Amino acid sequence: MEVIEHPVEKLRSALRSTRNDLIQSYGQYSREERRLLEEGLLPGSPLFSPITVHSDSDWIPSHPESPQDFQSFYSNPYRSTPNNGHKTIYIQTIGSFGDGAGISEQYVEWLRAYCQAFYYGLKVKLLPPVTVASTGCSFRVNNNTHNLQLHAGELLSFLKKKKPRDAFCIVGITMIDLYPKDSWNFVFGQASLTEGMGVFSFARYDDDFYKRSYAGRLKKAIKLKPGDYSVFQGYYTPPITSTLLFRSCKTLTHEIGHIFGVKHCLWLQCVMQGSNHLEESDRRPPDVCPICLRKLQSAIGFKIADRYKALLLWIEEAPSSSAQHLSKPTEAFQDFRHWLSKCRSILEDEIF
Structure with a gap:
């Protein structure tokens, strides 16, 4: 120490x-x-x-x-600085959040409001939620943790097309694990600072993620078909607890800080x-x-x-x-x- x-x-x-x-x-x-x-x-x-x-x-x-x-x-x-024409942070949810539409919408609204308080003076808006299928991104099963993962780089390409003209930045958030390339085990998030974009996963903030009993761990080996997103229907998302909300708020504000040009402290x-x-x-x-x-x-x-x-x-x-x-x-x-x-x-x- x-x-x-x-x-x-x-x-x-x-x-x-x-x-x-x-x-x-x-x-x-x-x-x-x-x-x-x-x-x-x-x-x-x-x-x-x-x-x-x-x-x-x-x-x-x-x-x-x-x-x-x-x-x-x-x-x-x-470094990126908000100006009169670009003073809004947009949050794009990808896939399901929480058990049921009510908790999903409420959780995302809590994140939005927290982010707006943290970056006081800027507007933070939610874009309409999108399904995993609508992103067209690649996906896989992690060989170690046996959970589904989305390709972070391809999600960034999707977000680039969705970025509103008045955006300071756009950030995608998901409860599904991410990977940046085939040789990597996972990544918490990935960003393009010059493009004002980032995508982040909160999946590993579930206290049970690394346990063998984790509900998001696939029970049996499945052969994935490219473009067949039916595997994400009803896929597990962790319960919204105070700890998960706290961790999510910290990660979201940390990563947006990088888009401002703030490096690791x-x-x-x-x-x-x-x-x-x-x-x-x-x-x-x-x-x-x-x-x-x-x-x-x-x-x-x-x-x-x-x-x-x-x-x-x-x-x-x-x-x-x-x-x-x-x-x-x-x-x-x-x-x-x-x-x-x-x-x-x-x-x-x-x-x-």
Whole structure:
């Protein structure tokens, strides 16, 4: 186990920059906003902690990367930035979500609303759901886990044709496992940053996925026929639990962050950290560190306090009185709720 602690001056430089114009723009934050952003520079901060590498199988030892400070992010000529004509994130569901149409629609709406709070200032819209067959993508049975998988690259080609003209980006989400090419076992997701597209699977966020009793494991060997999508009719999708919703929200916002040009975070514990496996993904916090927060704020232009308020509202909002609406399972979000409240206290100049 290794704790990665950067010197305070290195963190300060990563946050503020060494360019005079970016230092001046940092000075435009309010005193309270700067206090929050600089909270992560302090050793022993109760809000922002250093990254802990638990084993060689974790992301950082397996994928050596250079850290991206704010200046590197801001200066990247290829990063995508929302503009007046492209300020909408579109979500395209592929295949079934949950047991029954009601829970499927509700779950996807929870994801949409969370994403809109996270990327506060942008609109997030749902496209009409599509079946696996309508994508025309290749599929297979995984030889190790014996579950069905969809070809991620071909799903991206499908999404490219579906991308609305006013989209900042389009992301496809599915409860069916993915693979990028025949030689790979699986992939959580795949994206084309230059095209503003991504596709992600939540299948492996089911607690039972790696168990022999997993209901999505095919009971007997079947010979698949290309183009015969009948195998997906009634195919298992995991129940919508609070943990699954929490993991899905983290993955969705992480991957969209990459479309903004935010690279994997190596500074502090952050939702933009890379992860190699579910255990490591679960250790990631649901929100960004101060350095990545400045990246998103500069790209979107939100007020930091308004964004935290929107995320808190998403967690705390009372369930609808309508019988058609299910109660949002936010048990897994309660630590995040307390964390958001502490951040708001700093922005409101309170002591916690």
